[in-house]
Amino acid sequence: MEPVMSTPDPQQLVPTAGQTIGPFYGFALPYERGHELVPPGTPGAVRLHGTVLDGAGVPVPDAMLEIRQADPSGNVPAVEGSLRRDGTVFTGWGRCAVDPGGRYSFTTVEPGATDEGSAPFFAVTVFARGLLNRLFTRAYLPGEERLEGDRLLSGLEPERRGTLVASREDDGSLRFDVRLQGEGETVFLAFPRHGR
Amino acid sequence: MDTQAAISGEIDGIHRDSDVEETQPRLDFAPYRSSVLRHPTKDLHHADPEGVELVAPVFGHSDVDPLEADLTLQPGGEPIGERIRVVGRVLDGDGRPVRGQLVEVWQANAAGRYIHKRDQHHAPLDPHFTGVGRCLTGDDGSYSFTTIKPGPYPWRNHENAWRPAHIHFSLFGSEFTQRMVTQMYFPGDPLFPLDPILQAVTQQSARDRLVARYDHEVSEHEWLLGLRWDIVLTGTHATWMEPSDGAGDEHA
Ligand SMILES: [Fe+3]
Numbered sequence: 417m418e419p420v421m422s423t424p425d426p427q428q429l430v431p432t433a434g435q436t437i438g439p440f441y442g443f444a445l446p447y448e449r450g451h452e453l454v455p456p457g458t459p460g461a462v463r464l465h466g467t468v469l470d471g472a473g474v475p476v477p478d479a480m481l482e483i484r485q486a487d488p489s490g491n492v493p494a495v496e497g498s499l500r501r502d503g504t505v506f507t508g509w510g511r512c513a514v515d516p517g518g519r520y521s522f523t524t525v526e527p528g529a530t531d532e533g534s535a536p537f538f539a540v541t542v543f544a545r546g547l548l549n550r551l552f553t554r555a556y557l558p559g560e561e562r563l564e565g566d567r568l569l570s571g572l573e574p575e576r577r578g579t580l581v582a583s584r585e586d587d588g589s590l591r592f593d594v595r596l597q598g599e600g601e602t603v604f605l606a607f608p609r610h611g612r
Numbered sequence: 613m614d615t616q617a618a619i620s621g622e623i624d625g626i627h628r629d630s631d632v633e634e635t636q637p638r639l640d641f642a643p644y645r646s647s648v649l650r651h652p653t654k655d656l657h658h659a660d661p662e663g664v665e666l667v668a669p670v671f672g673h674s675d676v677d678p679l680e681a682d683l684t685l686q687p688g689g690e691p692i693g694e695r696i697r698v699v700g701r702v703l704d705g706d707g708r709p710v711r712g713q714l715v716e717v718w719q720a721n722a723a724g725r726y727i728h729k730r731d732q733h734h735a736p737l738d739p740h741f742t743g744v745g746r747c748l749t750g751d752d753g754s755y756s757f758t759t760i761k762p763g764p765y766p767w768r769n770h771e772n773a774w775r776p777a778h779i780h781f782s783l784f785g786s787e788f789t790q791r792m793v794t795q796m797y798f799p800g801d802p803l804f805p806l807d808p809i810l811q812a813v814t815q816q817s818a819r820d821r822l823v824a825r826y827d828h829e830v831s832e833h834e835w836l837l838g839l840r841w842d843i844v845l846t847g848t849h850a851t852w853m854e855p856s857d858g859a860g861d862e863h864a
């Protein structure tokens with residue numbers, strides 16, 4: 417059957433400007449178990465953690481990260497239950513405010529690849545006081561053959577690719593630091609239609 | 613500490629060199645001092661969204677209680693301040709309503725004080741106000757919050773720096789690429805031209821879109837004043853189809 421292609425409303429609206437999250441989101445946005453996409457101790461559970469650093473290499477104590485991910489078989493969950501987690505539903509979304517040392521930590525499972533020819537990754541958004549608009553990035557799983565042929569990674573200068581790949585720590589956890597500026601600056605993404 | 617005049621001079625200089633295509637804030641905007649070490653120096657890398665980026669998280673009635681949309685409902689008493697209702701619609705860049713999606717707000721109390729432990733402003737806390745709200749948008753993308761008008765508050769960006777009154781908004785679209793956080797301002801605030809956070813949006817027309825308008829239709833007799841503010845997210849990437857018989861579940 418031929419799907420009916422429509423012309424969306426021809427009126428293209430101008431996106432509302434973003435603004436910084438500011439210093440005082442801490443009492444409003446983080447919530448209990450927001451960073452636990454699966455309960456700790458779940459078989460296959462892994463910690464995705466790291467530090468958010470500024471241009472002087474100093475940890476940013478007032479940043480917040482969100483991740484969006486597929487499940488281990490590459491399915492993208494679209495189910496409710498992220499804000500009041502009952503421990504049984506995997507929603508594929510989490511939120512974590514950094515601690516005073518700029519550190520965040522999610523408890524989750526490793527995502528599978530969602531597209532043929534793409535390597536599996538966590539989609540990440542970064543918010544912070546001093547950051548005037550949110551930033552998008554990706555945290556790829558390390559040690560994947562598919563990293564080689566990945567569309568996004570192969571479009572980057574080789575020396576910057578590594579900023580998007582998490583590293584495997586001795587305890588099995590995944591480490592992904594976010595460098596907002598300067599040496600080893602993380603690659604941040606703009607998507608078509610984002611405007612400027 | 614810099615004077616307001618020095619900060620305003622820097623803002624004017626940057627605005628003179630900006631162009632009408634700019635609808636989003638500059639990330640590198642030195643008059644907002646905290647941005648100096650926190651903005652990327654490299655251009656954002658243009659990428660096509662894939663997989664999870666094309667699907668926003670889903671929130672539902674198990675996540676949000678309808679009472680969370682009324683910030684004046686507090687145990688023990690009512691908050692002090694000018695009672696208001698803020699209504700509007702969340703639309704995507706093609707003018708389509710964003711349905712059933714999470715909207716989160718947070719704000720200072722009427723005296724300009726947050727309950728956040730690091731807020732050191734010498735203004736009273738209000739025992740009957742936390743300043744946090746949530747709701748899900750309706751089928752037409754509409755949201756509605758009942759609250760009190762927040763006060764302006766001082767901050768340490770420069771000497772005698774004051775933020776115009778604002779409500780912080782956090783929004784999701786139908787794609788993860790549409791995720792955004794912003795601030796809603798109140799009409800006619802004399803602090804607008806002085807504020808480096810608002811002025812990081814270099815175009816007047818784009819700043820105007822961050823300001824709610826008074827809506828007498830929303831105001832209620834002897835009860836509250838109404839404000840209207842619509843929010844437009846960025847455009848989506850999935851090919852969009854008119855739902856039609858039998859083809860509703862197909863996505864090209
Ligand atoms: Fe604020």
